[in-house]
Amino acid sequence: MHKCHVILERIQRSIPRLERAAAKLGQTEGAGAGSVPGEAGQHGGRAGGAAPPRGTLSRRPRRSGAAGMAGRQRQRLLLENAEQLVLVCGRREPYLRRDGAAGLGVLRAASLVVGLGLAIQQCASYMEIHQAGGGIHFTVEHTRKATEDELFTTLQHRLGRMLRAGSTLVECKSGYGLNLETELKMLRVIERAQKSMDIGISSTYCGAHAVPKGKTATEATDDIINNHLPKLKELKLSGEIHVNNIDVFCEKGVFDLESTRRILQAGKDIGLQINFHGDELHPMKSAELGAELGARAISHLEEVSDEGIVAMARAKCAAVLLPTTAYMLRLKQPQARKMLEEGVIVALGSDFNPNAYCFSMPMVMHLACVNMKMSMNEALAGATINAAYALGKSDTHGSLEVGKQGDLLIINSSRWEHLIYQFGGHEALINYVIVKGKVIYENGRCETTSSY
Ligand SMILES: N=CN[C@@H](CCC(=O)O)C(=O)O
Numbered sequence: 128m129h130k131c132h133v134i135l136e137r138i139q140r141s142i143p144r145l146e147r148a149a150a151k152l153g154q155t156e157g158a159g160a161g162s163v164p165g166e167a168g169q170h171g172g173r174a175g176g177a178a179p180p181r182g183t184l185s186r187r188p189r190r191s192g193a194a195g196m197a198g199r200q201r202q203r204l205l206l207e208n209a210e211q212l213v214l215v216c217g218r219r220e221p222y223l224r225r226d227g228a229a230g231l232g233v234l235r236a237a238s239l240v241v242g243l244g245l246a247i248q249q250c251a252s253y254m255e256i257h258q259a260g261g262g263i264h265f266t267v268e269h270t271r272k273a274t275e276d277e278l279f280t281t282l283q284h285r286l287g288r289m290l291r292a293g294s295t296l297v298e299c300k301s302g303y304g305l306n307l308e309t310e311l312k313m314l315r316v317i318e319r320a321q322k323s324m325d326i327g328i329s330s331t332y333c334g335a336h337a338v339p340k341g342k343t344a345t346e347a348t349d350d351i352i353n354n355h356l357p358k359l360k361e362l363k364l365s366g367e368i369h370v371n372n373i374d375v376f377c378e379k380g381v382f383d384l385e386s387t388r389r390i391l392q393a394g395k396d397i398g399l400q401i402n403f404h405g406d407e408l409h410p411m412k413s414a415e416l417g418a419e420l421g422a423r424a425i426s427h428l429e430e431v432s433d434e435g436i437v438a439m440a441r442a443k444c445a446a447v448l449l450p451t452t453a454y455m456l457r458l459k460q461p462q463a464r465k466m467l468e469e470g471v472i473v474a475l476g477s478d479f480n481p482n483a484y485c486f487s488m489p490m491v492m493h494l495a496c497v498n499m500k501m502s503m504n505e506a507l508a509g510a511t512i513n514a515a516y517a518l519g520k521s522d523t524h525g526s527l528e529v530g531k532q533g534d535l536l537i538i539n540s541s542r543w544e545h546l547i548y549q550f551g552g553h554e555a556l557i558n559y560v561i562v563k564g565k566v567i568y569e570n571g572r573c574e575t576t577s578s579y
């Protein structure tokens with residue numbers, strides 16, 4: 128189902144841009160024949176991010192300047208960031224024969240204005256939406272407004288869905304506040320979930336997920352090092368919150384290598400494990416940096432260099448590959464096979480966030496096999512012991528061995544591979560989810576008081 132995201136507050140900013148587009152396209156009165164398929168979708172932040180309002184079409188009264196129209200208000204409708212805009216026709220065709228129908232004028236990631244004439248604009252890539260104030264910044268706006276209780280309810284629901292899909296340990300990140308107040312709000316929500324829910328949680332501070340509006344990357348870096356991290360250290364010492372890892376979005380147009388180095392080193396200095404976004408959209412030499420700093424893990428790596436792969440293998444720095452992100456953002460696939468052959472510890476993650484709204488590690492493993500050519504054994508190791516290693520928890524999690532905490536699934540199949548092979552079949556296959564030897568989920572019912 129294709130989601131269209133029509134956001135009121137973003138409309139204010141978009142109209143001038145689209146009016147210029149309308150002027151270029153010439154006036155076409157009235158609504159186009161085009162339609163937007165599917166339902167208005169619901170964004171979800173990372174586990175703990177705010178769930179922004181459902182998209183709704185928006186109509187704005189338009190003061191008509193035309194004499195004949197005085198007094199009559201004309202509606203103006205703006206639809207922004209439709210994932211698909213089906214125009215049906217684009218050249219005033221009176222009909223479409225077989226060949227014509229094959230196209231239907233489908234635009235991807237497009238916006239539409241009706242009432243100024245029909246203006247259609249092609250939206251763009253992940254980073255162009257990010258730079259235009261969407262993406263992470265959109266979720267930040269909603270997370271800053273959300274209460275702790277609202278964030279906790281959302282997190283609880285999402286962790287429940289991940290548990291039912293077979294996850295017993297989840298890395299939960301902040302990163303949708305970008306200011307100290309909201310980052311701490313998110314980390315307190317994660318702490319509350321750690322204390323009240325059976326699922327295992329590793330907490331990550333990700334205050335460098337993006338450069339907040341109104342700051343430069345250097346100002347944001349200084350704010351994180353001089354204000355955020357000292358406060359985190361104080362709260363860790365007092366026991367108020369237990370943060371395990373530090374993350375930075377090391378990317379062109381976000382945090383460069385030098386800022387990333389400064390932030391990660393400062394996080395390491397207060398006892399946090401380094402586990403950051405690297406080489407996702409551009410070759411930043413993040414992998415080389417991570418190996419040098421003793422990073423526990425680096426995620427994404429679609430654009431990692433050959434030298435970075437060798438450095439990660441040597442440093443035992445885990446590569447956390449995210450098949451859903453590569454799939455949904457149509458990125459080139461990370462070189463899983465090359466990493467495996469070079470001896471890199473390859474882990475898998477869901478990268479759950481508005482761009483990768485996937486709760487299911489079985490589906491992540493399936494995509495890793497199909498799109499990254501990993502074997503089912505390599506995928507299972509990636510989603511269990513190597514994922515635990517990436518979080519510094521492979522001494523207690525990730526395998527069934529004496530002395531470990533006893534997390535396991537019981538599935539109704541004679542072959543474990545069916546958990547990967549049956550794409551999307553995990554909830555029917557999983558009979559029991561057990562954490563620390565305790566049945567937390569059985570056949571569609573959560574067994575513990577902490578409702579999921
Ligand atoms: N790349 C940056 N961070 C997330 C996306 C977060 C968002 O767009 O809300 C990721 O890892 O995919």
Ligand SMILES: [Zn+2]
Nearest residue numbers: 404426478480
């Ligand atoms: Zn991320």
